[in-house]
Amino acid sequence: MNLKSLSDQALLAATAKLAHEERELLIAVLAHLREIERRRLFCDLGFSSLHAYAVKHLKYSDDQAARRINAMRLIKDLPDVAEKVQSGKLSLSNASSAQTFSKRTAMSPEKKRELVKKLEDKSTREAEREMAAISPQAVRKDSVRSVSEKTVEIRFSAPRELEAKLSHLRGILAHKFPHLTLAELVEKLADLGLSEWNPAKTVRPIKTRAGLLHSTEGASNQEATEGASTRKVAAETAAQTGTISNSTRREVWRRDRGECVNCGSQHAVEVDHCLPRSHGGAGTIENLRLLCRKCNQRAAIKILGLKKMEQHLQAQHQRTCSK
Ligand SMILES: [Zn+2]
Structure with a gap:
C-alpha cells in the first residue's frame, strides 16, 4: 500500500476505517480474555493470573494488559459499555480507570454507570479530574519504582489513622531502636507478619x-x-x-x-x-x-x-x- 499516492480525503477515510476496525478487534480481544478467565485457562499454561498470561504470552506491556483486563471486567459488570468502547465514546484507558476507581471506592452498579457516563468523550486527564472530584485518594495509585539495584521506592496513600499507628509503634520501640526509619519500621512489621502468619510455621489447634x-x-x-x-x-x-x-x-x-x-x-x-x-x-x-x-x-x-x-x-x- 503506497499511502503517498492517496488523496487527502481517501487518507482520512482509510485511517478512520482502520481505527474503527481496531476498536472492533479490541472488543473481540476483551471477549476472548473474559472466556479465558472464566475457564481459568491461563493456569494450564503455567501462568498465575490473566495479567501474567497477557504480558508473557500475548506480549502486551503491563499497562496494556491492565487496561484490557480492567475494561473487560467493566464490560462484564455493565455489558452495554462494550458498545461505547467500540464506538470510541469511551476510551479504553477511561474504561479501565472507571473499573479501578469503582473498585477502590466500592461503588454500587448504579454509581458505576453514572461514573462511566461522566467519563464519556473525555481525555485521560479530564477523566482523572472527574474522579479526583469524587475521591482524590482513590485516584492515586500505589507504585513501586526501582531506585537502585538494592532499593525501591514504594508510594501509596493511606488513612491518617495509619500514620498515627506507625508513629505510636515507633514510640514504643524507641528504647530499643531510637533511630528507626519508616522503611525499617515497615520491614519489622513485614518480618513479624511473615513469622506470625506463615502457614509453614503457624501452630494452630x-x-x-x-x-x-x-x-x-x-x-x-x-x-x-x-x-x-x-x-x-x-x-x-x-x-x-x-x-x-x-x-x-x-x-x-x-x-x-x-x-x-x-x-x-x-x-x-x-x-x-x-x-x-x-x-x-x-x-x-x-x-x-x-x-x-x-x-x-x-x-x-x-x-x-x-x-x-x-x-x-x-x-x-x-x-x-x-x-
Ligand atoms: Zn497457581
Whole structure:
C-alpha cells in the first residue's frame, strides 16, 4: 500500500476505517480474555493470573494488559459499555480507570454507570479530574519504582489513622531502636507478619475425632513425647478421612516452599487434594500439594466441569457477601 499516492480525503477515510476496525478487534480481544478467565485457562499454561498470561504470552506491556483486563471486567459488570468502547465514546484507558476507581471506592452498579457516563468523550486527564472530584485518594495509585539495584521506592496513600499507628509503634520501640526509619519500621512489621502468619510455621489447634489437641511446641519433654505420638495418631486418623492435620499441612507448606506447584505464585495459596476428597482422596502428604486459588479453581473445573464449578463459585460469592 503506497499511502503517498492517496488523496487527502481517501487518507482520512482509510485511517478512520482502520481505527474503527481496531476498536472492533479490541472488543473481540476483551471477549476472548473474559472466556479465558472464566475457564481459568491461563493456569494450564503455567501462568498465575490473566495479567501474567497477557504480558508473557500475548506480549502486551503491563499497562496494556491492565487496561484490557480492567475494561473487560467493566464490560462484564455493565455489558452495554462494550458498545461505547467500540464506538470510541469511551476510551479504553477511561474504561479501565472507571473499573479501578469503582473498585477502590466500592461503588454500587448504579454509581458505576453514572461514573462511566461522566467519563464519556473525555481525555485521560479530564477523566482523572472527574474522579479526583469524587475521591482524590482513590485516584492515586500505589507504585513501586526501582531506585537502585538494592532499593525501591514504594508510594501509596493511606488513612491518617495509619500514620498515627506507625508513629505510636515507633514510640514504643524507641528504647530499643531510637533511630528507626519508616522503611525499617515497615520491614519489622513485614518480618513479624511473615513469622506470625506463615502457614509453614503457624501452630494452630488440631481438631480430631478424639477432641481438640494443641501443638506442644515449648512444652516439657514428656508432654512433647506424648504430644508427638498423639499428633501422629491424629494425623493418621485425619488422613484416612481426607481431612488434613496441622502437622501435615505445615509439612506440605514446607515441601512446596509456600508456592503454587503449578505456576509458582505465592498469592492466595492453599492446600489441595490431588485426588479430591469427594473421590476418596486421603489427607496424606503424598496426596496433597499447594495450589494458588486460580490453579485450584482450574483443577476443580477440569474435574467437576465449568457449569458445576460456576454454580459453586456463585454460591461461595453469595455466602461471602451475606456475612
Ligand atoms: Zn497457581
